[in-house]
Amino acid sequence: MKPTAKEYDKLNQQASKNTKSYITIPKAFVIGGLICMLGQAFIDLYQHFGVEKSVASTLCSVTLVFLASLLTGLNVYNKIAKHGGAGTLVPITGFSNAVTCSAMEFKSEGLILGLGAKIFTIAGPVIVYGLAASALYGLILCIIRLF
């Protein structure tokens, strides 16, 4: 008998292997944690050279973004991310990777309509909704402060 769509979905779920989360979650935790540790090390290093804490934090972000972009260009970041999962996606390095890889990929369609237009293909939604959310929270904060 031909199965219904619902029955077929059930068969499909039985046939499809799931991600082994007992392996992927610890890996994401360790790799993501290491990236954060590296970030902390940069902050400490910059402070050691007498940079103010807030400036050191900004410098740390800049350094991580640069490193992730460089590693993307060298085709290394995606190899780490294959194991890192959310551990490499969530930190600022993931954002850097998303922008750099799009720039690299669409360069073949030209600097304007290719690279320029498509550089934010993946990171764009983060910027759009990040800005929208911050405007919304700003507005809420404004209203609360009225009282």
Place this chain on the structure above:
Amino acid sequence: MAIHMSHKLSRSTIRLTNSPAIVASAAVGGKKEGEGPLASCFDILCDDTTFGEKTWEKTESRMQKDAVNKALEKAHLSTADIDFLFAGDLLNQCISSTYGLRDLEIPFLGVFGACSTMAESLALASLFVDNGIAVHAAAVTSSHFCSAERQFRLPLAYGGQRPPTSQWTATASGAAIIANDANGPFVKEICIGKITDMGITDANNMGAAMAPAAAQTLQTFFQDTGTSPADYDLILTGDLGQVGSSLLKELLNRENISILDNHNDCGLMIYDLERQDVHAGGSGCGCSASVLCGHILNEIRQKHLNEVLFIATGALMSPTSVQQGESIPGIAHLVHLSSVKWA
């Protein structure tokens, strides 16, 4: 040449009365395919995934051209000998075929059947030869991992994870030249599939989307020809991978058809699944095309295999339809290949 016309057995199945022959075939592969278990079956392998070209699209076009030229060379024919060329690929507007084959000056018919294109183009080319419309006809298709990824998924250097059900688009091309000849492999029958949709929406699980189409085409073919799986040495699906293959067996099992003993899938043959980290197996037009043209046809020529059913499967979606939440329709066309002609 043709004394008899092709004979229509049913709405879907056509018997090619004159048993047109695949006089030559060629397979082209990339680096990963050259590291796989079928490496020795490729006519041309390139360690450089770009084949020395500037864009992935140019690379894929080049692979199709190389495959056709190699097949022509093996058949001792020139482009002028080919009456019709059937070709298609996965890229928008089938540009790998049109750009790759534009210099050949062969009457051209573009076909799109997603990953079922090899069976579709082979079936059409064989029909043209069987009915005397063409003396020589050619069928070719290709896919490239990098051009497919950028069109259907994400940039190559993006740090993402592939789910276990995902498949690896093969960087490969296969071409076949069909003519009336005394030596096989012969094309004896074809069965044109219907578009089948069981509601799968996950673009990372193509095998599941295509398995119902393969099951339906096989069932129709067995019914129309009065044969059963036991009559064939090999039932070879295109790129169902692990998930799709197991679903196909389950679906056919429900119809009391067992293909457990003689089924294989090109997507499971082209790579070593564990060692080459391709998750559920290979996919793409080039996957079934290169496994057929590089490996299976030789096995038939050497009579290691005598009766083979080649069922290439395609997922007929686009990134737009997937993003709009549409389910993925599948299609499967069957070509019955044999080492002997119809008596």
